[in-house]
Structure formats: C-alpha cells, structure tokens
Amino acid sequence: MGQSCRSDNRPRLIAAGEILSNGMRLSLARSGNRFRCLRKAVHTHLQPKAAEIYQDMQREHAMDFILDMLNDPKSHQKHTHR
Structure with missing residues (x-):
C-alpha cells in the first residue's frame, strides 16, 4: 500500500x-x-549524516544540564525544560 x-x-x-x-x-x-x-x-x-553536525551542540547542552543538576538539584524539573 x-x-x-x-x-x-x-x-x-x-x-x-x-x-x-x-x-x-x-x-x-x-x-x-x-x-x-x-x-x-x-x-x-x-539522517545519520546530519546527526553528526549536532553532536558538539548536544554534548555542550548535556554538560550544561549535568552541571545545573549538580549545582541546583532541587530545581531538577526546571533543568529538564530548557
């Protein structure tokens, strides 16, 4: 079909x-x-080729998220909504 x-x-x-x-x-x-x-x-x-372009940006955002969680764990829900 x-x-x-x-x-x-x-x-x-x-x-x-x-x-x-x-x-x-x-x-x-x-x-x-x-x-x-x-x-x-x-x-x-x-497509996989395009995903490679976003890899550095994703890594940077992931590191920011982890630092935010470590520095302010009480606001964990806020950190997930960026």
Whole structure:
C-alpha cells in the first residue's frame, strides 16, 4: 500500500492539524505538496549524516544540564525544560 493510499483518506483535522500546529505536523498532513515538503525537511535533518553536525551542540547542552543538576538539584524539573 503506497503512502497516498494511507494519507489520502485521512480526515482534515482543523484544530490539531491546522490551528495548533500551523499545518506543520507531518503525522497529520494529508498527501500532497505540503506532505512531501515536510517529509523532505524531516528526512534532511534526521539522517545519520546530519546527526553528526549536532553532536558538539548536544554534548555542550548535556554538560550544561549535568552541571545545573549538580549545582541546583532541587530545581531538577526546571533543568529538564530548557
């Protein structure tokens, strides 16, 4: 079964798919140009080669998080919401 068969008959979800996410939620997108553009954007940023680009930034944020947890453990919930 192709992608268009699965998403073509998907109902239009105005509240969740258009208002709350401004039409940018891939899982709620109907087939068509918008779906193809969203899928391409997601694929571009989630493929293994792209993940290497984020490695230094992720390491830096992880170290900041650990230091925040060590320096202020009582605010542990706040630290997870950055």
